[in-house]
Amino acid sequence: MNPRRKKRLFAVVAAVFGIGASVGLTLYALQENINLFYTPSELVEGKGELKEKPQIGQKLRIGGMVVPGSVERDESSLDVSFKLIDTGPMVTIRYRGILPDLFREGQGIVAQGTLVETNVVEAFEVLAKHDEEYMPSEVAEAVKGIKHEKPKYNLNSEN
């Protein structure tokens, strides 16, 4: 390779590495902020090494799994409340509105809202998160023992 080309190649490679390093460092510094949501245990026990807890009244997103049996619907309005869990403590979500199709007990969801108590979030948006696995219903039943039915809800009043 002649020296001029070598020099240009070196300049190009150096530029890519330089910019790559600076972007990498920026993203590393912003790591906590790029995360879309808190997990329930991060919300209650604090996040990162400093154990920073969000303040009451703060707007945030929280993501976790809907605890089976925790969904409570109000009979006369769209109010719904449910509990989210990951590995540790549970967090209660209160929401008024229509839930997405994929919302089920045991499903991962992301809720956006305001922290009203240390473990209660009043959400104005609930999004369902699905995993990267795709399979026909019969296979899902055989492999995972999942049989999908419409979720049963615990109504507040008995009838």
Place this chain on the structure above:
Amino acid sequence: MWKWLHPYAKAERAYQLCNTLLPYFAVIAVVGLLVGWVWGLAYAPADYQQKDSYRIIFIHVPSAIWSMGAYSSMAIAAIIALVWQIRNAELAVISIAPVGAAMTAIALITGAAWGKPMWGAWWVWDARLTSELILLFLYFGVLSLYHAFEDKKSGGRAACILAIVGVVNLPIIHFSVEWWNTLHQGSTITKFDTSAIDPSMLWPLLINIVAFAGVLGVVTLIRLKNEILRCEQHRPWVRELVNRG
């Protein structure tokens, strides 16, 4: 080692190569899309969770993969154009860019259409979606830089530099779902796990991915042929070509 490549630096040989490759890509694109779409959209079984809505995967995933594939090819062409100063490579950069931008747009639009019923939102500012949007802007940047200069030589060089620098975004897109908490799910295909996607859905998906590569190839080659002709319009071989046809 690379001697066999040298003749293609000449515009005429590159033009002939485009003509030779074009039919292969066209066949892959047409046959692949027909088989892939009919199989995927009509015959593949419905998903256990998302039912029929998941079928948009057969358009969303191939276009997203090739939005990144097109960018890497563009960046390789840009390195060749900058280091070896080969004009054909520069023309290749400018030929791929709009096709890649279209792939990115398709991935973003189908993603939004999929996100609304499944997640409950058209758009969320999570790391995967945002980095893919940045990819679209990078393509726009490359195109507008090229056309912003009166002198195509400096325009080409500026576009190439941006194309190379933007490569930094590709690993960010790919690993965004692993590095951060995102609403977007993890990778299905590159997760070499047995149960990530059932074979009855994986095969039509793979066929669609190959077919989209064909589409990318066809459109890029046609554009590259045009760019070569535009650059060489005063050369005798182009005159001859025009007079013959």
